[in-house]
Amino acid sequence: MSAKVAFTIDGKTVQGEQGQTILQAAALASIYIPHLCAMKGLSPWGSCRVCTVLVNGRPQAACTTPVAEGAVVENDTAELKDLRSSLVEMLFVEGNHYCMFCEKSGNCELQAMAYRLGILAMRHPYMFPVRTLDASHPDVMVELNRCILCARCIRASQELDGKHVFDFVGRGSHRHIGVNAATGAGGTNLKVTDKAAEACPVGSIVKKRVGFAVPIGQRLYDSKPIGSAIESGRAAKG
Amino acid sequence: MTDNASVSRQICGNFANDKGRLMDILLGVQAQAGCVAPEALDEIAKSLSMSRVEVESAATFYAFFSGAPRGRFVIRLCNDIIDQLHGMDRIVAAFRAELGIEFGQTTPDGLFSLEYTPCIGMSDQAPALLINSTVVTKVSTDMVHEIVQTLRVSKNLEQLKLTLGDGNNSHPLVRSMVNNNLRERGAVVFAPYTPGVALQRALSEQPVELIRIVKASRLRGRGGAGFPTGMKWEFTRAAAGERKFIVCNADEGEPGTFKDRVILTEAPGLMFEGMTIAGYAIGASEGIVYLRGEYAYLLPYLEDVLAKRRAAGLLGRDILGKSGFKFDIRIQLGAGAYVCGEETALLSSCEGKAGNPKTRPPFPAQKGYLDMPTVINNVETHCAAARIVENGPTWFTSMGTKSSSGTKVFSVSGDCSRPGVYEIPFGITVEELLTHVGASDTIAVQVGGASGRMIGPSEFNRPFCFDHLATGGSVMVFGKGRDLLAISHAFMDFFVEESCGYCTPCRAGTRLLQERLGRFLTGQAESADLDYLEKTGKTVKTASRCGLGQTAANPILGTLQSFRPEYERRIKTNGSVFLPSFDPRKAVAVASSIAGRESEQFGTQKGGVKQ
Numbered sequence: 130m131s132a133k134v135a136f137t138i139d140g141k142t143v144q145g146e147q148g149q150t151i152l153q154a155a156a157l158a159s160i161y162i163p164h165l166c167a168m169k170g171l172s173p174w175g176s177c178r179v180c181t182v183l184v185n186g187r188p189q190a191a192c193t194t195p196v197a198e199g200a201v202v203e204n205d206t207a208e209l210k211d212l213r214s215s216l217v218e219m220l221f222v223e224g225n226h227y228c229m230f231c232e233k234s235g236n237c238e239l240q241a242m243a244y245r246l247g248i249l250a251m252r253h254p255y256m257f258p259v260r261t262l263d264a265s266h267p268d269v270m271v272e273l274n275r276c277i278l279c280a281r282c283i284r285a286s287q288e289l290d291g292k293h294v295f296d297f298v299g300r301g302s303h304r305h306i307g308v309n310a311a312t313g314a315g316g317t318n319l320k321v322t323d324k325a326a327e328a329c330p331v332g333s334i335v336k337k338r339v340g341f342a343v344p345i346g347q348r349l350y351d352s353k354p355i356g357s358a359i360e361s362g363r364a365a366k367g
Numbered sequence: 368m369t370d371n372a373s374v375s376r377q378i379c380g381n382f383a384n385d386k387g388r389l390m391d392i393l394l395g396v397q398a399q400a401g402c403v404a405p406e407a408l409d410e411i412a413k414s415l416s417m418s419r420v421e422v423e424s425a426a427t428f429y430a431f432f433s434g435a436p437r438g439r440f441v442i443r444l445c446n447d448i449i450d451q452l453h454g455m456d457r458i459v460a461a462f463r464a465e466l467g468i469e470f471g472q473t474t475p476d477g478l479f480s481l482e483y484t485p486c487i488g489m490s491d492q493a494p495a496l497l498i499n500s501t502v503v504t505k506v507s508t509d510m511v512h513e514i515v516q517t518l519r520v521s522k523n524l525e526q527l528k529l530t531l532g533d534g535n536n537s538h539p540l541v542r543s544m545v546n547n548n549l550r551e552r553g554a555v556v557f558a559p560y561t562p563g564v565a566l567q568r569a570l571s572e573q574p575v576e577l578i579r580i581v582k583a584s585r586l587r588g589r590g591g592a593g594f595p596t597g598m599k600w601e602f603t604r605a606a607a608g609e610r611k612f613i614v615c616n617a618d619e620g621e622p623g624t625f626k627d628r629v630i631l632t633e634a635p636g637l638m639f640e641g642m643t644i645a646g647y648a649i650g651a652s653e654g655i656v657y658l659r660g661e662y663a664y665l666l667p668y669l670e671d672v673l674a675k676r677r678a679a680g681l682l683g684r685d686i687l688g689k690s691g692f693k694f695d696i697r698i699q700l701g702a703g704a705y706v707c708g709e710e711t712a713l714l715s716s717c718e719g720k721a722g723n724p725k726t727r728p729p730f731p732a733q734k735g736y737l738d739m740p741t742v743i744n745n746v747e748t749h750c751a752a753a754r755i756v757e758n759g760p761t762w763f764t765s766m767g768t769k770s771s772s773g774t775k776v777f778s779v780s781g782d783c784s785r786p787g788v789y790e791i792p793f794g795i796t797v798e799e800l801l802t803h804v805g806a807s808d809t810i811a812v813q814v815g816g817a818s819g820r821m822i823g824p825s826e827f828n829r830p831f832c833f834d835h836l837a838t839g840g841s842v843m844v845f846g847k848g849r850d851l852l853a854i855s856h857a858f859m860d861f862f863v864e865e866s867c868g869y870c871t872p873c874r875a876g877t878r879l880l881q882e883r884l885g886r887f888l889t890g891q892a893e894s895a896d897l898d899y900l901e902k903t904g905k906t907v908k909t910a911s912r913c914g915l916g917q918t919a920a921n922p923i924l925g926t927l928q929s930f931r932p933e934y935e936r937r938i939k940t941n942g943s944v945f946l947p948s949f950d951p952r953k954a955v956a957v958a959s960s961i962a963g964r965e966s967e968q969f970g971t972q973k974g975g976v977k978q
Contacts, residue, residue, distance in 0.1 A: 178872055216906065293421060296420040
């Protein structure tokens with residue numbers, strides 16, 4: 130059993146354990162800190178920055194910052210909500226996200242995050258990038274128009290599947306998900322049963338032929354907002 | 368190139384198929400095969416037992432690697448703001464006329480490629496360019512003609528008639544036309560140096576005593592961040608690890624910084640000595656100098672200095688007869704990525720990976736290179752540490768100010784008559800420095816490069832030191848008539864180009880800021896854009912993951928603070944109900960290109976407005 134670490138989030142005392150991140154400890158205490166690149170079971174990454182909180186007044190990513198005794202964490206404030214909205218809107222405008230005809234709609238964490246944060250229109254101009262769609266794999270589609278560069282597929286492939294199907298290629302605005310074959314995803318050893326095939330928070334890596342198996346209206350975030358599971362205490366039990 | 372695969376296999380073999388040396392392998396393949404082609408990725412992955420995409424990840428991160436063949440002579444013209452203000456456009460036009468190609472292209476004969484590159488550390492002798500790793504400074508249009516003619520005929524870089532520069536720039540192993548422009552030598556970095564004196568002194572002390580001495584000197588990191596060096600050494604010494612490392616950050620990529628280049632040219636021995644002393648102090652036996660790819664022309668010379676130090680017993684085993692103390696240094700060459708100046712990105716690069724910053728904590732003192740405790744100091748900091756050990760902390764604190772002891776080496780460029788390198792005690796005011804460098808009618812000074820801040824005359828009475836105006840060395844002077852927003856926009860271009868793209872605010876936010884600032888330059892800004900710049904700038908500053916992103920909005924946030932009228936006077940207030948940023952001609956451009964004809968209403972013919 131690791132040493133207990135007590136700190137506060139928005140004034141509420143949280144008991145964490147040494148070695149946990151703020152995000153992990155918060156989830157176990159049924160406190161939702163909005164996040165996209167963080168995923169249970171994968172190593173912390175810290176790229177989307179949506180989980181930015183103030184730790185003793187300093188901005189930090191909750192998903193990579195370890196808990197510390199006596200730390201004062203601010204999470205649910207108007208300023209942070211605005212900051213997170215701005216970041217989520219950046220993710221929208223730098224890709225091509227057409228929710229109304231995306232098969233991930235309702236199960237998409239980016240879309241659900243926008244609803245939760247109350248985003249109605251983008252403050253940033255759309256960039257309309259030219260991105261590729263790779264349908265070479267028989268069972269999995271890699272659709273980079275919807276990618277938010279969270280690296281969940283990269284980490285899931287390495288950490289859970291013991292493979293190295295995905296990695297980032299290029300720098301800066303050219304950064305995108307590359308696959309481990311010159312011929313596209315079809316040339317890799319990716320299996321539809323791999324964890325990497327279901328780690329994607331958006332509609333960028335999707336399984337073929339099951340896109341509408343669950344009808345719109347009955348999907349994960351259709352009735353309850355993202356974060357509800359954590360807030361209802363299900364994360365703590367699970 | 369058909370031999371990409373065999374070249375790759377051979378080079379991997381030269382590095383014992385060690386994936387940790389992937390940077391050197393890629394540099395070698397690029398140099399020998401002219402590119403890192405898809406078949407090279409396959410071959411390298413096979414030889415190093417890595418995934419292909421992992422190799423591709425590193426190969427596509429750095430500007431100096433290319434997937435398709437480049438010309439035999441890759442001409443990289445520096446497009447830093449100082450070069451832009453010193454006639455870069457004329458050089459651009461001259462090259463296009465001589466070669467008949469655009470920047471980004473290669474001549475059909477495969478001889479020349481034209482590219483832009485950010486600051487190459489030659490701002491005091493702009494415009495400047497690189498031809499492969501050869502530096503050409505103070506480029507004129509006549510020189511462009513001569514360079515192209517000579518290389519076309521001889522196909523040999525050696526045939527270029529370049530006047531050799533001063534000091535060690537004309538050393539047989541350097542033979543470069545670069546000039547030091549070392550205008551003022553101080554007591555620390557550029558004072559006379561005798562190899563081994565500081566080291567001898569260090570080895571007569573206990574390691575913990577050395578740390579005490581450096582702490583007592585109040586030496587702070589010279590790269591810009593100003594972290595107390597002694598404390599860094601103490602943390603690293605205390606950290607558990609079977610190996611420990613000393614790293615020297617010689618990746619000065621901050622626009623307008625070139626002081627490390629002069630230190631590397633004139634005082635590399637002192638720098639290596641500082642690293643060796645640091646190794647003794649923290650219990651490390653391995654050191655790495657991360658040398659920016661733009662300074663590759665110094666590599667043979669630096670290797671020679673290292674070889675001489677080994678021969679003199681200043682590196683290797685039982686250094687200076689001290690039984691059991693061993694230390695050696697290797698030089699890791701970079702390949703064109705500003706972000707690698709960020710210490711954890713630098714470590715990723717040393718490990719042979721793409722130069723992504725690492726997650727902190729853990730800090731390098733706990734887990735650095737290869738996850739081992741690592742000290743990373745700037746070139747100048749290593750030099751200062753050696754001198755402090757040699758002359759004592761009191762000697763050092765007698766110079767500078769209370770918070771910032773010692774001297775600082777400044778790189779001054781821009782609108783002044785004596786651009787160059789100045790080693791001056793901390794505490795000198797901007798005003799005083801401007802007198803030293805021969806600047807008049809100065810309207811703004813950029814302190815600390817693109818990531819620093821632009822200040823106006825009302826702040827020229829402030830001193831350079833960690834408490835007031837901190838700088839890693841870059842001081843850019845802008846005189847009367849310069850467009851300060853255009854300069855800030857050039858800095859934003861730089862950050863967009865150099866962001867690693869790992870985190871959202873830096874990857875996307877810098878582009879959004881660049882675009883919005885651009886509206887002020889094209890007369891399309893409205894007053895709400897000021898608020899947008901302020902808020903989005905703050906988001907980028909607050910939420911970014913590393914120092915690059917956290918400072919990438921500074922060109923805008925700083926000028927909004929100090930030069931707000933520059934923005935306000937450009938805001939369009941013509942009473943129109945239309946968005947000034949909306950250009951109907953631009954909006955229909957894609958549609959009209961698809962339709963194959965121009966818009967009846969907004970076409971260039973009808974509209975009569977130039978595109």
